[in-house]
Amino acid sequence: MTPLVQARRPGPRSLVTLIRCEAKMVVRDTAGLVVPLCLPLLIMLTSASGASRTVVANGRTALDLYVLPLVFTMVVAIIGIINMPSFLAYYRRSGILRRLGVTPAAPAMVLAAQAVVSVLQALVGIAVALVVAFLAFGANPPADLGRAVAVVALTMTAMYSAGMIVAAVAPTPNSAVAIGLVAFFVLGALGGMFGGRDSLPEPLAEVGGWLPFGAAVEALSSAWAGIAVSTANLVGLGATVVGGAVVAGVLFRWE
């Protein structure tokens, strides 16, 4: 009675192939590709000209401290809260995950590939916004580059974690988009997407600073200005990461 088959999971080559396929799916989904890259860029273009002439602090302008953090956060939030959950809901609804379930590939590979592609797409969106901001509007680099990169990474993790909650509770791709859109606009509104948190009633502004969108915008702004990121922002983003992971871990279903 000798075992004849060794347990062998698909290796890195398989994951790379899956990432390539997921990337092609994103590229061929025109709306999913264009909206997260172009909508924030459009918002930047409408406000960058004036903002780039208003110096706020440390030689940094309103473009550096308010517009760019908002644009980066929008890119990451659209991809993390709207796009990624809708892909996962589609995969679950259409039975793609079920089909993969009868191959040696673990469904978690799909999750990993989606996360990698989403991060790459977000980085492209951020890079495009940065290039336009630097070349067309004379934007300044962050005073603390390392801190800014760390905040972007934390923001991505928080938004994808929030997106996993959407993916866990949405029964269909359409409902994932609907829930994702509502979550995006609510978080965005409370986080200063429509005119700054200081224009909100005090309690809402306070809450917005703890929620992931507002926390990300404020933390990025601090990193750009070279001042310490507030504990409230870090706790808000960290709590979203943990909360999203726990909720998704309990509620997410592959089928």
Add this chain to the structure above:
Amino acid sequence: MTSTEPAILAEHLAKSYRGRRAVVDVSLRVELGEAVGVVGANGAGKTTTVEMIAGLRVPEQGRVRVLGLDPRRDRARLRQVLGVQLQQAHLHHALRVTELVDLYRSFYPDPRPTGELLDLVELTGQRRTSFDKLSGGQQQRLSIALALAGRPRVVILDELTTGLDPAARRRMWATVERLSSEGVSVLLVSHTMEEVERLCDRVAVLDAGRVVALDTPAGLVARAGTSTLDDAFVALTGRQLTEEPA
């Protein structure tokens, strides 16, 4: 997995959905290199049975072994030697045929070459066509190619030729005959008596979640005292293949 185990061993499987008993008591055995058909009317429990064998569903009762492996506990080992074609093709809709084949090939240590798989299911001419642009029959054929990508030793084919035109159906039958000749064990779920009669060494007749007969096609005909397998099915189950069980 051991050398003396049957390809598939299912013993007293049972499964319910929301109180409705889809599978009541199903036992069947597929020997190494054997092709066994599963026929039954709609709702007889065929797909639930093969999904339990494939490890997609957990039986409430009974046990399954495929090449001696538990489909749930030994998932990683079993997936390397088991090919499954599900009843409906579920694939990334925007990917092209070759992209899908290459993706599924990447899951296995020694996959069949892409060209060989496409030749096998006659999709070479559609290699650059995206999945959602394929006809239903072409999607079905692609699904079969993916089930064979890892050179499986056991294949489960659920509604192999549903949606295929007669010519494509016969070509698919030739593919299964070739697999059988290579020693691959086959469990074939079908609605077509002609198909199981041609491809299968033995046929399990399911009705209302139970195996009511399991024999060679000739044995089933003789047992039912009829002249054809179609008539034997009606005699054994009291219903037509397309009829829903009460």
